[in-house]
Amino acid sequence: MVLLSPDSFLNQLTRMYSKHRNSGSVFVTTKRSNMKSPKYREKAKEEDYACLVRASDGKNTISTVVSIVDCKLLFFCSLSDLHWKCDWSTTQFCFGNACILRIERSAQLR
Amino acid sequence: MYLRSWESFASQAEELYRKDPLGTRYLMKYRHCDGKLELKVTDDRTCLKFTTDQQSDLQAIERFNNRFFALMARGVEGADSMDPKEVEASTQAAVPQQHKGRKQRRRG
Numbered sequence: 185m186v187l188l189s190p191d192s193f194l195n196q197l198t199r200m201y202s203k204h205r206n207s208g209s210v211f212v213t214t215k216r217s218n219m220k221s222p223k224y225r226e227k228a229k230e231e232d233y234a235c236l237v238r239a240s241d242g243k244n245t246i247s248t249v250v251s252i253v254d255c256k257l258l259f260f261c262s263l264s265d266l267h268w269k270c271d272w273s274t275t276q277f278c279f280g281n282a283c284i285l286r287i288e289r290s291a292q293l294r
Numbered sequence: 295m296y297l298r299s300w301e302s303f304a305s306q307a308e309e310l311y312r313k314d315p316l317g318t319r320y321l322m323k324y325r326h327c328d329g330k331l332e333l334k335v336t337d338d339r340t341c342l343k344f345t346t347d348q349q350s351d352l353q354a355i356e357r358f359n360n361r362f363f364a365l366m367a368r369g370v371e372g373a374d375s376m377d378p379k380e381v382e383a384s385t386q387a388a389v390p391q392q393h394k395g396r397k398q399r400r401r402g
Contacts, residue, residue: 205327206326206327207327209324209325210323210326212322212323213320214319214362214366216316216367216369217316233316
């Protein structure tokens with residue numbers, strides 16, 4: 185499994201979604217994790233935890249860690265059959281009229 | 295366990311997460327060719343599922359996603375202390391702006 189930065193994760197995820205437009209499913213899993221083995225998990229502080237996001241199409245798996253400290257990530261998945269749109273200026277990935285995934289860098293939270 | 299009503303899914307899912315934040319995961323399966331979205335929240339003992347192919351459910355799902363993201367990234371306490379206005383603003387901002395019709399140029 186490849187651990188990517190949130191930006192490249194979004195790129196890869198966009199590619200994954202477009203690849204499986206006609207067949208197949210895409211799975212996105214999120215969980216709270218500190219990216220440590222179970223042995224060290226209990227010693228970790230509350231601040232060490234972040235949101236681990238994994239995406240898979242059954243063959244390839246990609247992942248990223250999103251901490252609310254450096255960015256705000258919103259998930260959204262649309263069911264419309266309209267074509268893809270990519271708005272690179274705001275790192276916004278759209279699927280038809282709705283936004284699948286969006287990362288918003290927030291200066292206030294840093 | 296499939297739940298038919300969205301409200302019961304959302305409330306039970308959050309309850310499940312609060313019980314065991316580190317052992318609960320949230321999975322979203324999207325199948326474009328069938329236009330189906332399946333949501334699953336599980337702690338490996340209880341499994342809650344919700345399936346939809348209705349676009350009218352999207353707004354509620356998006357709100358739910360934002361809520362879960364906040365819970366997972368900030369922790370339960372951090373998410374509870376979040377300003378509700380901030381959550382609402384981020385939900386509204388997630389819907390991309392549609393292109394408006396071209397403005398007519400004045401001639402002459």
